[in-house]
Amino acid sequence: MGFMTFKGGVHPHDGKEFSKDKPIRDLLPKDELVFPVSQHIGAPANPVVAVGDTVLRGQKIAEAGGFVSAPIYSSVSGTVKAIQPRRGAVGDMVKSIIIANDGEMREVEYTPVKDVTSLSKEEIIGKVKEAGVVGMGGAGFPTHVKLSPKEPGKIEYIIANCAECEPYLTADYRRMLENPKELIEGMRIVLQLFDNAKGLFGIEDNKPDCIAKLQELTKNEPRMEVCPLKTKYPQGGERQLIYATTKREINSTMLPADAGCIVDNVETLISVYKAVKLGQPVMNRIFTVTGDAVAEPGNFNICLGMSYGEVLEAAGGFKVQPEKIISGGPMMGFSMFGLDIPTTKTSSSLLCLAKDDVAASETTACINCGRCVSACPEQIIPTRLAKMANHGDMAGFEKWNGMECIECGSCSYICPAKIPLAQSIRTMKKQVLAERRKKS
């Protein structure tokens, strides 16, 4: 097999052995669940319940605050205890709906669809929108917006992002092994929206069992194809995945749709399936608890709104006291200073590291070795950009294509001088964007 790939990238230790063979376990939440109203890119959702209201599992508790937004549903039955700011995984305070779980899991009645093919395109998108499906790989971009490009006829590829290139994470891997049919059905539903499109499953070759399984299940599907990818970070980066599977290139000013592509992650496609076929909104997701500090790493089917600490308990708590805990993977995840933080639609894992590489390494002078340049999947010059960023040279930063950075962190990882390059570049990108907004 000639594996598909992109130029650049790094090979960090993948750490997936901690949790890859642990089947998904269902977790029942305890007494309090927290639902931030902003779990997606776009306008925050507006609460439609009041303190004291009784809610059911699957009941809408906040409605979309605009077109680029998504509604939020309760994952348990109980009463609304409070609506107040709570700290999110990124560290900021977000307005949240707090629900006291009555433990009965009384559910609303869903309306499944017998024959999805009888639905019109608008009906499908409507159902996706209503169910609050967003990019569950971490970006949180509302899926109904992604599925409504200007010219649907020009979409040629629907790419399922099954790369899971972040080290340690195994949630998508378990999903592909345990629910491959739901994934394929999700793809089939999306393909129904785009008559000229082909469905591609991009999977890294460190998951040969998933490749084999999906190949077997799609062998009679003329519109679907499995694309084995070389195992390399960030193979699952949107631009890198599009390039690896279709050889088309997009930059920061383009959308995947400009290259005739739509990319959705495994969990998102399964949520699409549940939303359209079963009529169920997004209430659960697969979540990996892993790292060398966790007693019993594993993969869990969590009710959104549970705290990271609660899921950690299910994984046996800490084996040793970790120096760092991360929401997401080690390359692009967010480090958190506490565990009392709610899980959301975009929470893919809790990674607990006994040793913090960043604190342990001393930053020395850049020796211009160029390793960051070879590692950069965007083929820009991280060390120059970081220097310009630190000097506040906005013009130089833009001239050297700093805005093309996808913040994958490969440069920070590879740097022998241990310079936090991605951090400087990310900060400058934000400043440039703020400056642009001021001008317009």
Next chain:
Amino acid sequence: MSDLYNVSSSSHIRSKDTSSKIMLYVVIALLPAAAFGVWNFGLRALLLILVCIATCVASEWVFEKLIHKKSTINDFSAVVTGLLLAMNLPHTLPIWQAVLGSVFAIVIVKMMFGGLGQNFMNPALGARCFLLVSFAGTMTSFTYDGVTGATPLALMKNGEGVDTMKMLIGTTAGTIGETSVIAILIGAVILILLDVIDLTIPASYIISFVVFILLFGGRGFDIAYLTAHLCGGGLMLGAFFMATDYVTSPITPMGKVVYGICLGILTGLFRIFGANAEGVSFAIILSNLLVPIIEKFTIPRAFGQKKEVKQ
């Protein structure tokens, strides 16, 4: 709040590579050529190597002490500079001149401009050129087997024949580390295998140099002449160990090619049309000065960016 965890910007993991490890790899890769130099020229060569390394490390330590900066001698870069400088000296050079050159390399060329990563010129070569200009006599007097004689390149310049086999092995007159092409190539292979350098700069350097010699060497396509030029002088040592110096070479992929071509042309120019037989050192330090300009004109196209349409 006892259970607070470390918080930092991603990424949260770091590779095992460090700058000092890379420098150590360079030292290891230089050892075959250095060992050959000692075997070829005797213990005087070893003494010179040790003096240069010790002086380089000591002057970095003292300088940083004087300006109240944290010592950086642990990064091994001063060791590399000392070793490289020694390899570029004739083994007969008076010790005090070698000490002076080492101090010049570290204090003037490197530390004055901000230390590791900030110097715009290769410290070892800067010092070599300084010594060459200051002590032309001792720097260009080469003794081999007790006889003072010309280097193969100088012989060629005078139109005499040379033994290319000896040049390949290295049993000729020259500086300590430049004579043995084989030992240098072993080191180069080590550097490539350890992922310290890639072939972009050496290849574009050597290829453009060959083209230059073919066009302007006045011998047409003369294999023996060409081989002698490739094996003679500091070309191989320069191409693999000094032109590839990270700090003083361009970081842009296209810039590396342009830089290599500049080196090839300048080396050819100095060797064919210059007064001296040798030209590698001057070609490299001159090209070092061109690096900022080269980088400015070779900013790479980012992934997915269309080629700019000229309006």
